[in-house]
Amino acid sequence: MDYTQYTVVKNHFIKSPNLCDLFKLLSIETWKRMEYAYLKPGVKIYETTITQNLIFSINAYNDQYNLKIQILEADDEATNGNDFELVIRFPAEGVEFYAPVQAKKIYKNGKYSSMDHGDQIVSLQNYARARRAVPFYLLYNFAPSPLHIDLTDPMELTGCTLLSAEYLHENFYNKRKKRGSSSELAWTLPSFFDLNPSPSFPWHQIVCPGNSQSLFDHLFEKKVWKESELKKRISEGEAVNGFFTLNTFNRDKGWSDVKDLKVPFSYDNKLISSKEAEIPEKYRDIIGKNITKDLMNNEISKDLESGGKKRGLKKMSEIEKVYPDFSPKSRIIISKE
Numbered sequence: 359m360d361y362t363q364y365t366v367v368k369n370h371f372i373k374s375p376n377l378c379d380l381f382k383l384l385s386i387e388t389w390k391r392m393e394y395a396y397l398k399p400g401v402k403i404y405e406t407t408i409t410q411n412l413i414f415s416i417n418a419y420n421d422q423y424n425l426k427i428q429i430l431e432a433d434d435e436a437t438n439g440n441d442f443e444l445v446i447r448f449p450a451e452g453v454e455f456y457a458p459v460q461a462k463k464i465y466k467n468g469k470y471s472s473m474d475h476g477d478q479i480v481s482l483q484n485y486a487r488a489r490r491a492v493p494f495y496l497l498y499n500f501a502p503s504p505l506h507i508d509l510t511d512p513m514e515l516t517g518c519t520l521l522s523a524e525y526l527h528e529n530f531y532n533k534r535k536k537r538g539s540s541s542e543l544a545w546t547l548p549s550f551f552d553l554n555p556s557p558s559f560p561w562h563q564i565v566c567p568g569n570s571q572s573l574f575d576h577l578f579e580k581k582v583w584k585e586s587e588l589k590k591r592i593s594e595g596e597a598v599n600g601f602f603t604l605n606t607f608n609r610d611k612g613w614s615d616v617k618d619l620k621v622p623f624s625y626d627n628k629l630i631s632s633k634e635a636e637i638p639e640k641y642r643d644i645i646g647k648n649i650t651k652d653l654m655n656n657e658i659s660k661d662l663e664s665g666g667k668k669r670g671l672k673k674m675s676e677i678e679k680v681y682p683d684f685s686p687k688s689r690i691i692i693s694k695e
Contacts, residue, residue: 389517392500
């Protein structure tokens with residue numbers, strides 16, 4: 359693995375700390391994390407973990423270099439770790455840009471397999487529509503060399519790219535029939551090369567612009583808005599979706615500054631994680647083992663034989679998948695001063 363570009367960008371950032379280079383650095387770091395996970399047998403990487411690592415790094419670098427970033431965490435625990443909100447403020451103009459974001463990673467097969475999660479994309483769009491916002495997907499990327507396509511320079515800046523959720527909905531959502539069904543529809547899963555280097559764009563490009571007009575111009579170039587809808591809103595004197603009066607989202611309740619959060623437990627107490635809490639108490643004693651579906655089903659089968667079926671207990675394979683609605687866990691607020 360070659361860390362040359364990571365070292366170059368990190369040294370440049372440390373010499374002159376700024377938001378643009380920070381997001382470039384995190385993008386390269388994400389590319390290298392994905393590369394490490396996919397080249398090393400047995401190493402797994404999850405969207406939620408990558409997102410949490412990014413937010414941790416943003417908070418840590420901000421604390422060290424005073425980059426005018428604020429991280430808020432949702433008070434509601436029933437939120438999704440790979441959902442967050444991005445707010446970019448332009449105090450001198452009295453304007454801010456707001457976007458709900460859902461993260462998805464590339465899989466080893468070169469496709470964004472986790473996009474096919476029921477109606478998650480519709481939930482994201484509805485959430486954005488209710489807030490007059492623009493919904494985005496944040497893609498975590500890696501592609502093995504050699505690449506017969508021009509990406510960013512360096513290519514590792516493609517580690518984190520943003521893409522309009524509307525584009526994905528129009529071009530990939532429910533575009534084929536589910537296997538074995540004559541009526542149910544499913545995603546046509548996009549590949550890395552379907553979305554990169556276009557219509558997605560490196561995420562540092564959303565924080566680099568120094569004013570709201572430059573940000574608007576860049577997003578317009580990337581076709582974030584439909585031109586017909588944009589012209590209609592402007593002709594009617596309405597604000598462009600995503601742009602708001604400064605501090606509009608300060609009025610939201612249910613958020614706490616990460617600096618004010620405290621660890622809510624003591625190691626002296628016996629804790630049961632939320633994941634364990636979903637498992638019947640009598641099965642929790644096998645949590646410490648190497649859990650597999652077969653192991654869990656074996657334990658449940660014993661219970662079924664002794665009357666558990668009467669209580670409506672089902673095997674894991676019989677439980678229908680339920681995909682959560684868009685529910686942001688974090689909010690990243692960036693001030694361009």
